[in-house]
Amino acid sequence: MLLEKLSNARGVSGDEGAVRALITAHLRKYVDEYRIDALGNVLALKRASRRGASRVPFKLLIAAHMDEVGLLVTHIDRDGALQFEKIGGIDDRVLPAQSVLVGKHATPGVIGLKPRHLTTASERAQVVPADALRIDIGATSREDALRVVAPGAYATFATTFRAFGDNCVRGKALDDRAGCALLCELARENFPFDLYAAFTTQEEIGLRGARVAGHALAPDAALVLEATICDDSPKSREQSPTTRLGAGPALTLADGGLLAHKALARLLAETAQEHKLPFQYKQPLVGGTDAGALHRARAGVPSAVISIPARYIHSPAAVISLDDFGNALKLARAALPRIPDLDF
């Protein structure tokens, strides 16, 4: 299963090579051409299957980001412990005692924490800041550690992909390997427009890959496939769950970086209704995706987002529903051919 391989692949922002290799191996069977740009984005073109006599084909860009949040080794202490920085938005509370894989050789490591036996009640009530934590790879000295890792090495959560509950899966990096898997599926199909599939880099640290991809491809419209916040556990205050797991793909009306193109968002919702596919609206104005950069490319690009709800996003173990995944794929298949007919 491609999603499983993608989730297990290690690719923190700036180090997307392993994910890129999986994706290009898949894509080369299905697309007309692809290239890797200066920022490491995979930009693939699948030409329109039918085209009018003289009409220039519509250019639809569909983007999913390859990178995941993770850690970057910044310094090795004299005793062999690794100092690190967070890459992307990771909550300090999820780090202590996690198993991680460090560097090219995927050296197993543990983010160390003082044993509970030795802590005071007040220590336990506090979150240990990330810069006070160290990764232990079992090295006995800096020299020992340097045999397998060096400053600049990336670390990822060591979680492996598993089936989970009722047709759900658990894994790391489902944000946004779920979107990558969707886009890989879509690239197999034929559409009446030129499909530009962009697998982007460095989304988690500021939409950096998407910014240049949007400029280079100059699409007529853009659709982003994402994994999004799903906070559907019980709350003290009656408030939005952001999205609900299993309630269908989530459509963005507005988020922190985008006011979705109204006609495009409406088309997605109406298509879901017509095809009797479940869908939900993501809580407006929270989060952000590559669409925040893509819609501002050049003279502006009408943009929308389809997301898969992911519980525990940006943590070692996210959970998504394969029903949501399947319904997102069905929705995209049904809606995409209608996009070129919109009056932009």
Place this chain on the structure above:
Amino acid sequence: MTRKENQAARARAHFPAFDLPAPSPTHAADALTPFHQLIKRLSETYGPSGSEEAVRELARAEIKGLADQIRVDAFGNLIALRKGAGNRRKKIMVTAPLDEPGVMVTFLDARGFARFGMLGAVKPLTLPGARCQFENGVIGVFGRETRGAADTEKDADAFFLDVGATSAQDAPVRIGDAACLVGEFRAAGNLLCGKALSGRARGAILIETLRRLKRATHDVYCVFTVQSQVGARGAGAAAFALQPDYAFVLDATPAQDFPGGDTNLALGKGPAILAQDEKMIASAAARQVLLEATRQTQTPYQIQAHARGGGEGAPIQAAREGTVTGALGLPVRYLHTQSEMVDARDVANIIEILTSVFAAKTL
């Protein structure tokens, strides 16, 4: 004066309305000039970020016949070109926003109360008791949770919107619906007050400048931008398309000439020529053009040395290979509230300055 008379005089001084006739109103309500009526119409039109359609149509109708080309781009910006007649004409872009700050419904609870997020820099503390209006005319009243109120003064999550519903199902608004603040336009002498006024007064400035401009030397692109309040998103796209030689952004400059105010920027003392904000240092050449225009027109101006945040200048300045960009600020009291206040003299002076720039022989 007897003791009794003395007491009566003091009472009158404290309570002047006791036995005195009401003062005649200083400013009759029907005294609005056609230009101020235009500002009023623009101010009172619904148009939070992302929902600028009605304001755009109003502006488009007003500039009909005043421009050589009018178009709306993919983003929704309204772009009007007035061609220049000069031999050495430059391409000048001037921006004013169509949109206004507002709120967007993010959740409806079982009793029909809405939670909301901000579109732009609306401050929660200005909201309780105020009203907002949705595109379909529905009015919402802002409220704030009282339980644990001490902790929630600044906590945006503690605010809600009462749209007169009894359940999520019968609520007349839906998730994603946007609302603008409600505030009737009023004029008192030179002071103009209303919701969305800082932005719409700037839009009116562009319209009125086009109307008064007899003969432009330069090609002038008046850009009425969308999504300015949520991070100047429309302006950069327009600059990319237009590739101007000079860009001048009409900004809103917070004036704090009120009790306990922090800055020395004031209403009525002329527009503010921006030195820098947090995302742009205004191009020296553009500042020079603005300064020269104030000299030519003998209009007062203020200098805004440092503006908080970033306006529409930064994305324009950074478009393509870069744009010579300056910003001229309309001083505004009570920015991002339902009662934004500007001075009509500042508005008039900006029109003078822009007209002078557009007609200048050389830049």
